[in-house]
Amino acid sequence: MRLPLSWLKDFSDCDLSIEDLADLLTRAGLEVESIERIGVYSDRIVVGEISEVRPIPDTNDLHEVDLLLGNDQRGSAVTGAPNITPDSSGARVPVALAGAVLLDSKSESFAITTVKARDFRGVKSSTVLCSALELGISDDHTGVLLLDESAETGSLVRELLEIPENCAADVVFDIDILPNYGRCLSIIGIAREVAALTRTPFKLEIKAEHLPTDPEAFKVSIENPELSPRYSGLVLEDVKVEPSPAWMQRRLALAGLSPINNLVDVTNYVMVEMGQPMHAFDLDKLPKQEITVRAAREGETIHTLDQDLAAGKDGEPVPPRALEESTLLITSDDQPVAVAGVIGGLESEISDATGKVLLESANFNFISIRKAMSQLKLITDASTRFSRQVDPAQTVTAIQRAAHLLQELGAAKPAGAIADCYPQPAETRSLTVHDTDITRNLGVELKDGEIAAALERLGFQAEADGKGSVEITIPGFRPDVSHSADIAEEVIRVIGFDRLEGRLLNEPLPRQERNQSWELRGKIRSVLTGCGLSDVLNYSLTTPEAESRLLAGEPPAEETPPYVQVMNKKESQERSSLRRTVLSSLMENVATNHRERKRIAIFEIGKVYLPEHTPQTGDPGDEKLPLEVFRLAMVLSGPICDPSWQDVKPRESSFHDLKGIAKVLFNKLHIESCEFTPGQGAPYHPGVAAAVLIAGKPAGTIGRIHPKVIEAYGLGEREVFAADFDLALLLDASRTDYPFRSFSSQPAVYQDLALVVNDDVPAGTVMATIRESAGELLTDISLFDIYRGEQLGEGKKSLAFQLTFCAADRSLEEKEINELREAMLGPLEEKLGAKIRA
Incomplete structure (x- = not known):
């Protein structure tokens, strides 16, 4: 929220400096993210001395000005001010440096502009010479403001001038309002906090029109008071729609709102000041002189104020917004005229021809508003406040305040009493x-x-x-x-x-039991981030339809139990069930980042929820809580690394890159007897998938995502490689104590072995057979080439391995190596039909 200091001072006598006030607010939970100093308050407006003024050729009134800015700093400016001439050398003037925020002297309404270095017909201007209007201290824009000749160059202009109380210059605090600080989404709310923190008076003096309330003044009905506790309305007549006065436009602009017209500006002014959102309906455009607050019905739609009907595709009008049944509406004669608490309808919009107005000030259930914001994908100033809970007691006060402002501006006058529908007044809490x-x-x-x-x-x-x-x-x-x-x-x-005082613990800490699962998850995160992957955290709630995209349009391999549903699934359509796979969440991450990032390398350690069907009692509805299982999922897509000067165009990631990361992980966890075997089934591409076995047990899968799954997630031509592991099996297989194997002091012998096998024989099976037959002298084996060609014959491939032999106690002789090769070839030919490639 943007907080103009001048507006705050209407309700608080705080005399702290700007920096101290920002620090006070931040320490109290209202984090000041930035401070914008406008006009004379800016730190970027200093005293400058004119050293030389030169006319710019081929211009009538522009001059190039050289400036001395103190501390051996110099600057330049281009000005057309009539009081700056070649005879102005030595004059002291206010100089706005780049980044300073000034009032825009060229705008008819209140506006601000940021100083930037510019070029005027080849003459560079890095600063601006300021008039009194640009400084915000008066309306004088006849020329540059001339300062006292004794003013020190480089000093801040604000320290030299007497700043009027009601000047246009201001200081604006940009405050991050936390969800539980909804009371501070108003000037009065923050002023109350400041007064309490500084022990100064809180001046809650609001000029308001004290109008009576009458439930019969205008027909209002609320179908569900839980969704809309209160609705107040006032009919205004003799409406004159015109621009609001400069002081109001200034305050709204500083608060971050665009002035529109006097009626709309007054509702926004009251919202910012009091925190009570309001809305103005053109009364003559309502289908009937009545208001009903109800939930939307199936198939209902509405055109909202933010829609430009002329901006449709191919000349077609913009379609109305579809509404879900949970969305709360303001209706007239059963026709939607506004989305309650979010945005008004286009059909009842205020226009220059408006003669009568219904002024709305209501209160809505914050959960209902949040759902409407999510469904419409629309966030407004009103919905932001309602979604953080607004006090229903202030609806009438807000209307009275707005009525006073409108009469003060001559924009409208009340036609009667305030209609106030409050079926179930809130009880006082103690x-x-x-x-x-x-x-x-x-x-x-x-x-x-x-x-x-x-x-x-x-x-x-x-x-x-x-x-x-x-x-x-x-x-x-x-x-x-x-x-x-x-x-x-x-x-x-x-x-x-x-x-608060720092105190030592009175008792020793209790003994902490080691949580091996927690330690393992931490180690996995450390290893995978070291491999270049980013750790992500997703919601555990999803929908069956979202996860079904992983099936590539095929039915599941076996009958699966139903999803665990959340109780409020009707109100939470996008988060109706507990997830059964982490991989679906990662694929949604890929879809979200698909257009923004080429390289995506992420992983998640999270729970999946598997339902159990055994009831605890005889009641069929009394089922056991779901099994909560930790899974590890990884996704790799795009270039293997981000471009750099060393590698301008990195190669694309592959299945083997992700497999290599998995092998690094298993190695760091000291997991032995790990085997990759051919795999199949959704969501993987046939032929580019593997099942991972640890100690003979299925521990996970790895592979390339099927093209149909890629299409289902809208990923175009992107290739995605994924892996999914059972964390409990990794924990069981990992070792915290492992035997040390001493390094051999003897030289190793390296030999290459190229074998021709049938195309359907996995390289992993060949490697396992070689290890089994070669014995302990074979210390390492790696596949470095796969070749297919006509000379090998149809259905054949060549696998080339590098073999490393080493003995702990002696140097191996050539005879021993040859005997080992012969010992390997026999089983390879018998079991796999492998032959040495000629």
């Missing part, structure tokens, strides 16, 4: 805490009186009984407070975290 509870939570001894005083500064009603207890009435704008721990957090924020 809480009793004891000072010992707060002390136990914080580790700081506080008395009940200090606790009550801190809470009252935050808007709570708190009464200490003097015996350690505090009776607290929780205000409606604090839905996040419900327990004593919440109270403790609020108290320490106000009294200061510096009150």
Whole structure:
């Protein structure tokens, strides 16, 4: 949220410096991400001395100005100001350096601009000479503001000038509002926090039109009060739609909103000021003089305000937004006129011809709003506030404030009382805490009186009984407070975290049992990130339809039990079930990043959930909790590495790259007797897949993703290689204690062996046969070439291996090596039909 300092001062007398205020807010949980100093407040506007002024040829009034900026710094500017002439040498002027934010003197309405280095007809200008209007201290733009000749060059201009209280220059804090700080999505909300933190008065003085409420003033009905607790409305007449005044446009622009017209600007102004979203309907465009708040029905649609009907493809009009049944609507005569709490409908939009208006100020269930935002893929300023819970008590106050502003601007006047539909008024919430509870939570001894005083500064009603207890009435704008721990957090924020004391533990730490599964997961992450893969974390909720894309359009190999469904699956269509594979989540990651990144190398260690069917009781619906199994999945796609000066165009990743990463992992985990055998089945490409056996047990799969699966995820021509392993089997097979094998001091003998075998004979089987027949003297074997050609014959291939022989106690002689080769060839020919390649 953008917070203009001038607006904050309407409600707070805080006199802290800008830096101290930013630090205070951040320490209180309102993280200030950036500070924008506009106009004279900028750190980039300094005093400059004009050293020389030269006319620019072929121009009527432009001059090139050389500047001295202090500390041996120089600058240049191009200006057309009439009071800057060749006789202006020695004058002191305000100079805006690159990056400074000024008021835009060329804009008819309030606007700001950032100074950048520019080129005027070949003359470079790195700075701007500022007028009083550009500095935001007056409306004078007749020329450059001339400063006192004694002003020190390089000093900040704001330190020399008396800045008027209501000037256009300002300081804007950009604050990251956390989800549980919804109360601070308003100027008043932040001002309340500042007043509490600085122990200064909170000036909640809002000029409002005190209008009565009457349920019959306008017909309003709410079908489900749980989804819409309150709806207030006011009919306005004598409407005059025109631009809002400059002061309002300025504040809205600084807050990050675009001024539109006086009616819309007033609703936005009240929203930013009070945190209560509002909406204005053109009353004459409503199908009927009534409002009903209800959930959408199947097949309903609506054109919303953000849609440009003329921007459709091929000249076709933009289609309306489809609505899900859970989406809350504002309707008139059973026709949707707005998506409740999110955005208005196009058919009831305010226009220059609008004569009567229905001003809406309502309250909606925050969960319902979040679902609508997700379904429509639409985030607005209103929905952001409603999704973090808004106090239903302020709907009428917001209308009264808006009515006052509209009458003050001469834009409209109320036609009667405020229609207020509030079927189930919210109950006042209260809480009793004891000072010992707060002390136990914080580790700081506080008395009940200090606790009550801190809470009252935050808007709570708190009464200490003097015996350690505090009776607290929780205000409606604090839905996040419900327990004593919440109270403790609020108290320490106000009294200061510096009150917390560091203490040593009173007792020794209990003995910690080693969690081998946790240690293994940590080691796997270390190994795989070392291999260039990125660790990702996905939701464990998915849908059966999403995971079915891995089947490549084929039915599963065997009947599978149903998915474990979440109870609110109807309201959470995209997250209705617990996942049964991690690989599906990684494929969605690939689809998300497909267009942005060529190289994708990721892995995830996560749980899958496998349902059990054995009921715990006789009730068929009473099933056991699902099995939670840890899986490791990896995905590799695109170039083997990112381009660099060493390798401008890296080669594409392959099956063998991912297999190599898996082998490195097994080696680091000290897993022996690992075997890769031919595999098949979804989601892999036939012939480019392997089953991984560890100690003879199936431990996982690895292969190239099937083209149909690639198509299902919308990945075009991309090749994706994936692996999926059972983490429990890896844990069982990994060894923490393993025998040391001493290095041989004897020389090794290297020999190549090329064999011709049938095309369907796996290289792994050939290697296993060689190892078995060669004995312990064969210390290593690696495949370095595969060849197919006409000279070998149809259905044949050549496999070339490098063999490493070494004895621990002697140098091997040629005779021994030849005997070993002969010992290998016999079994190879008998079992596999292998022959030495000529």
